Amino acid sequence: MALKFCPKRKFLPHWAEPFRWRFCGLSADSDAGERGRYGEWVACRYLVKQGYLPLVSNWRNPADRRDEIDLICKDREVLVFVEVRARRATSLVSGYDSLSPRKRKVLLKVCKAYLNQRKQRPDHFRFDVVEVDLQVDGKAKTEVFHHENIALFPPRYH
Numbered sequence: 001m002a003l004k005f006c007p008k009r010k011f012l013p014h015w016a017e018p019f020r021w022r023f024c025g026l027s028a029d030s031d032a033g034e035r036g037r038y039g040e041w042v043a044c045r046y047l048v049k050q051g052y053l054p055l056v057s058n059w060r061n062p063a064d065r066r067d068e069i070d071l072i073c074k075d076r077e078v079l080v081f082v083e084v085r086a087r088r089a090t091s092l093v094s095g096y097d098s099l100s101p102r103k104r105k106v107l108l109k110v111c112k113a114y115l116n117q118r119k120q121r122p123d124h125f126r127f128d129v130v131e132v133d134l135q136v137d138g139k140a141k142t143e144v145f146h147h148e149n150i151a152l153f154p155p156r157y158h
Helices: 014-024 032-049 101-117
Strands: 053-060 068-075 078-088 125-134 143-147
Touching: 014 032, 032 053, 032 068, 032 078, 032 125, 032 143, 053 101, 068 101, 078 101, 101 125
Parallel strands: 078 125
Antiparallel strands: 053 068, 068 078, 125 143
């Protein structure tokens, strides 16, 4: 039986976390920030396997640095804004249902800011939610649910 060596979280910088996640998974004593970064990492890997091309991660609105979109990808000719919701599998509300009207308003604002910043506006764009269900015990596999083309943009905006 081979033993796996997994370094403790406090000794690794943030850039080294994906190496630990790949070989050891998410630690049971992880904080909310690490769970969020892990969820984004899992979602990005999932989208790449589905044929998406990641362009930007954690893009912030220059006008209001609090506003952020988790991933911006290309799916063939379509620009895709992706919100990642990483939650414990035992949570009462799903990641998709956890998007409040206030959060949707903020996401619309940051997506518009990104589109207005570009020199040439894409013909097609959409908003997706990737829900990552984190397992509590760490032994079961993390589940990913991809909700495509969520109604976020008003019809006149396209």
